[in-house]
Amino acid sequence: MRKFNLNNVHLKNKLLIIYFLSVFIPILLTNIIFYHVTTGNVKKQKMQDLTLAFEQIANDFSNTVDEAIGVSSTIYTDDTLHDFFETEYETVTDYVIEYESTFRNFNKYSPVYSAIKSITFYTDNHSMLFAGGIEEITENIQNNHWYQDITQLQYSHPIVRRTASIDTFSVIRQLNYFQTNTREKFVKIDLNTEIIRQAFGNIAFQGNIYLLSEHGRIEYTTDSEVPRQHSTYFTDVHSSSKDSTIFEQEFDLNYLDGWKVVGVVSENAILEGVQNSRKFILYLASINFLVPSFIIIWISSSLHARLLRIVRHMKRMKNQNFELIDGVEYKDEIGQLTSEFNRMSQKINDLINDVYIANLQKKDLELKRKQAQLSALQSQINPHFLFNSLETIRMRSLLKKESETAKIIQNMAKLLRNSITWGKDWVTVEEELKIIQCFLEIQQYRFGDKLLFEIEVDEEAKGFMIPNMSLIPFVENASIHGIESKKGNGFLHIKIEKISEGLRFTITDDGVGMDKERLKNLVDSIQTKEDMGESIGVKNVYYRLKLHYGNQFTFDIKSSVGQGTKVQIIFPSKRV
Template sequence: MDKMKVFNFNNIGLRQKLLIIYIFAVFIPITLTHIVFYQVTSNNVRTQKMNDISLTVKKMSNDFLIAIEDAVGISSMLYTDYELYNFLETKYESTTDYIHAYHDYYDNISKEVPLYSPVHSINLYTNNETVIYAGGIKQIDTLVKDSEWYKDSELVRNSYPVLTRRIGESGKLDTFSLIRELDNYVTIDSTQKILEIKLDLRLMYNLFNDVTFPGDIYLLNGQGMIEYTTNPKVNWAEGNIKYPSVKLPDDHVVFEESFNLKYLNNWKVVGVAQEHVLLEEVESSRNFILYLALINLIFPSLFIIYITSSLHFRILRILKHMRKVEDQHFELIEGARHGDEIGELTQAFNRMASKIKKLINEVYIADIQKKNLELQRKQAQLSALQSQINPHFLFNVLETIRMRSILKKEDETAKIIHNIASMLRKSFIWGKDWVKVEEEIYLIKCFLEIQYYRFDDKMQYHIDVDPDAYNCLIPNMSLIPFVENASIHGIEPIKGKGMINISIKSNRDHLICEITDTGQGMDKEEYERLLQSLEEAEDIGEHVGIKNVYCRLKLHYEDNFEFSITSTKGAGTTISIILPCIR
């Protein structure tokens, strides 16, 4: 059992080593530093932003409280004003008496109202039937008693002021008023008196629409109802809307300021902002940190890449020339000489290559030249021997016999001799690798006519070739060995007659060649042995012709052809070849 390989840093390539050094010494430390710096900066910015927004909400709450306290101060002043009570309690005998009393007292109050910016106007409600209901004096009639502000403040307005909303000139609940029962001086015959301090219509807008707050402000009463909001999607002036029913953003952050005064018991100012809006400054700082990190990474990375590429290129160049030495190519490494270790290694390689090349030239090339001379001498002897047996002598003899057969009227014999001469001439000429289908068919016809002459009508044949296929090129003598096998090994051994069919079809880019015989065929064992020999590249005796053709097809077409053999014992054999059509 092999031992487990122990990790060794020396087995890692130079480029990988430099990359590891860069990752652990530069990339990871810089990345971690910037991540920590970003986290700390983000937390600091977020905390500061949250504090600023909290102060904004607190300021709006204080401003609201100051405005309400101003109105409460006016109500307290009027609540203890005996002259006001006397003005509203007096039973006036005539209209003139009331008008004098109105001008003597109420005009002074009207002059003081503009001194308080939150206050829009003051209304006095009474059920004294001797007063004139005009100029801020209003009657407590059935309509007033049925109003929402009257009912809402009925239980507590005799104890302390009540801040409520009432229907304004727009017909909506958009007017804020401070309601207080005037019951400080009560007698047996006292009438009911109610003070209404109507706040400025723009007060809430001026208080809560702070441009520095990045969200929506809600003013909630003690029951959690929305009294006012800057959210344009909430129509607060239509009626009572519960704050929990408002759909808030998923990433919302809430800021609250509560009031614990009697007249603002559990009222709240609630600020709702989206966290991503709060962190816009954090994101801007993140971009700055990201750009800084990229700068810190890009420039060192480019510098390290430049250095490593130089080292890697020079080392690869040495390795490339050393591999050439294995193939006996002793090329020197060109370029400027450098003083570092790689430069010294390059110079040492050049000296070594020069010495080896010189040694080979002095020893081995001389020996090779000697052997080449000996080989040329033997080749000359072989050529001289071959020239003694000239194939043209055979062709001339066959041509002489053919001519004598023609003179003696033996036309069939002359034709066979002509076919034999054609086949011999073709078999002696191997310098031509490619032939037209037309030439191959001509040679096949010569062979089949000779066989027909030998066996008379025992062997018949039929050739069918598409006209477009005649000019296609195929490897020389790539079909005739199969025709020969069909004749010699297929038809000859049988007792009866046999038929050989040759079909060549042209299908655009392919030639489809089929050679079928009705001979004895092959049994399963012989058929499988033939197919196996084709794949194992081994010669198998009598089928050497098939193997030779298959190897040449592989050589010319590689895997761009199809070759198949089907054979049945006693029925015959079919050879199918599909080749690329080369015109």
Template sequence: MKLRKISFHNVKLSNKLLIMYFFAVFIPIVLTNITFYHVTIENVKKQQMQDSKLALQQITNNFGRIVDEAVGISSSLYTNSNINSFLEKDFITDIDYIDDYNTYIRTFNQSSPINPSINSIRFFTDNPTMIYSGGVYLITKEIKQLEWYKQVSLGRTTGPIMIHSPASIDSRTFAVIRKLDYFNFNNKEKIVRIEINPANIKQIFENVTFKGDLFLLNDEGEIEYSTKKGLNWLKKPLKYNQISYPDNTVTINTKIKDRTYLHNWKVVGAISEKTMLETVNDSGRFIILLACINLLLPTVIIIIIARSFLMRLHRVLKHVKRMKNQDFEIIDGQEFKDEIGQLTIEYNRMSKKIKELIHDVFLANIQKKDLEIKRNRAQLSALQSQINPHFLFNALETIRMRSVIKQEMETANIIHNMAKIFRNSLTWGKDMVTVQAEVKLINSFLEIQKYRFGDKLDYKINVDDVALDRWIPNMSFLPFIENASIHGIEPLADDGKITINISLNNGLLTCIVMDNGAGMTIDKRNQLLSSLEKEEEIGENVGIKNVFYRLKLYYGNQFDFELESKENKGTKITIKVPEKLKGKFVATEDREKKLYFIK
């Protein structure tokens, strides 16, 4: 078997353009934008991670700075001999205490710069000769039971100790506590407690660009402060590793370095990838929008250019194909200067030359042949008129059966419907039919029209059950449906619809035929209604006039006909006839119904 050689020249021009567009425009643009999108996403992710680390480092530095300020103040008090002497002195009178208090404690507070990060400075001593007020407190039994006192009193180091303490029910602050034992005259126990302003702590952890949850952890991994809502870290110790996060959570941590009093303390940040990628998603949407623009603009330009020559090329090809049927119609329209325009000009010139040649050389022979053909057609028509119509029905039935055998059911169904319509139109002895038989004929006709028009036509038939067995003249409604299909729906481009409603109310059989087709002007409607009243003139609309006259003959003044139509809006025809004629039906042996009028 010889393989057929594949050639690109056998591909349609429209398909060639589609291939060129797909491989030269669509795929490169899509791949470029996908690559650009992934590169941008990765860069934004890295930038977001770097920004989060910088924000966390800023929190760590700011917290360490506040603690350093409190430690610095504790160091100055630790080496202040005047304050240490004041706390060691045994006062004989209250006046002596007040004078020394104003001299050392009050003077120290006034001379020291105001630091907004420090909430309070408190001195604790077991000196019984002092008046305990104004920041000086007695070390009572209750204080000795507190955890911070035990840490200071039992501590082996002279350095400051960092502890947390409740600022309120819903918040916590931190305090730097130091034992004042620098000098040798340590006859009494002296402790200074410097509390950090909780508002500054809150501002450090909440007024940052970090978009996740923050945790301040001590050397044992317990949460000392957190911005995460719903945690019970204020009321009882809670370790960070007891908190569960989704798998897509990114954790960042920084240690507070170079501080012995904050040894192994660190700040941990937990942020979900979804939150981190909010900026990435915004960038992604922008990239997608840019990609759509980059794809849409070339697509529109290519479509416009392709339509510019494909439509004209198809028009030339259509006229060339007509030549085989001796149709040498000239291509109308503006003459253009591109290659297709030159091809159109040359085609018109060739068509004119062929017409002249046919007219000059073959006209006489054609006239002679035409007379001979007409004579043969007359003989053929005479012969055909003698053929029994049943031959046509048998031929159609044969074609239908062969279609069924080949499983071409749609073709078989259409041929079957055509046969039923032909048989009905040629069987003139059957004057009266039931509404049900008429509806079947209408349905057969509409199925043929549906096969012809495709999706352009849609129809719906609504019939009351009580009306199905009523008798009417044969083909009373079908011509109106045919008129709606041909004159109403056929001019439309799409979305054509025909609706038939047949009902029985108060002894009247009503048929309403509606379409959304081309309709007619008021003048044309009035002209049609006027022509129906002139029975001696048939002229145009033979089918409608014929059925109109037949119904009027059967029913006389009891027949009602209404026509409503608007141009480009559709047409509505209403036919009303009595439920029964003034007569009776008698069944004959061949089961046909004949009508006998009662005078």
């Protein structure tokens, strides 16, 4: 696995990495943290505000009831009022006189205490007139739940009950303070309905308020969906409110024993302030995100575009396009790099014009010189070969005086024709073999049975292209220097085969051969740039192969005295 290296990352990706690590991620994390902290603070403050509002509601209701409780305590201990209800009146006149002097004083509580709507006394004293705030304890009264609750109390303390509707509450108390009490009597103080609504309708508490009795029954609520005609329990309502926050406060008073105020606020109401602040956070985050992003993109685009322009011009240089970079030469590092590139490009272009072109001209002259040398080498083969051929014909004609020379003359004509058309540098193996065949027939005509030869050629090797007259000098050396100097008959074997490296030419004779020293001198003289001297044909071929193939061809000579000589050449498939 290749190890990660920042130097292998493209500049554009590096700028993106800088952007994400230095701008995007820090801003994103900062805003997320800021949002959560702000949300927590807003929610905490909201909960504190709701708690204070809820406590205020409970306290307002408790204070309202306390006013009525205070009035009930005053009435409870008033001995004059006790005597008024205990007296058996003989006539209506006596009752009216006593009512006017005693009872009317208690009507002053209603206008003094705003929490009190009205005060009603109930008694079983039938000598009294039941009017003007005094009512008879009838069977209907006895059937009311608040009457049953007050009569079942073991201790003498007031109770608070919903008496008429869900909005009407009353403080009820038995008047049995004195031991001389002989009659049943109690007072019912109705609380001001509007005061109750104001107490529970605190706009600072954004939820529903439920006043619950000791049995969990809803006695009062601001929830408009709760039916007012029937007894509804809070558990029935709250079971459908799962995503809500519950506020609860129980009254620690004997007359409100088990009663409590419950507030239910939905999460949406609590988070309303958070949602309002969310827009501000989003706006602030957008500014923090967009402004740095714009600045980084603006600066990075300047760097990236200018560097890409330099890279494009540098790539064009490999195609010898030394176009200069146009534009203002800025003073930053990229501007300096651009200026240096233009200076380098101009310098290279000048060097090419001054040095490279001059070098090409020199190479061209050198090539022409080598071509002239090659032509000179080639031209040296023809006179040398024709001299030997013509000398053979002359000697044969002088000795035998026969017309059989027609065949040899025909072969000479072929050789002469090939010499005239020397300008053809490359020929096929098949064309080269025709010249070799003519030469060997001439030599065989000269030596008679002294020279025997065999030519073995692969069919696929006949079309291989080789330099013109690159094989015949070795055939000439083998026949003249190898076979001719030998006593007795000689055999010459030529083999041409196609191999993976190219073409392999092998010529073997069983002539006189050479000793090691002479062979070494021959090889050294061929491979060094000496004057032609001896072995001109072999040297010509070696130099021509050197010019055409460089060091890619293989040339090998092996020889032993009395056993003959073997020459092997491997022609590569490609030329230099």
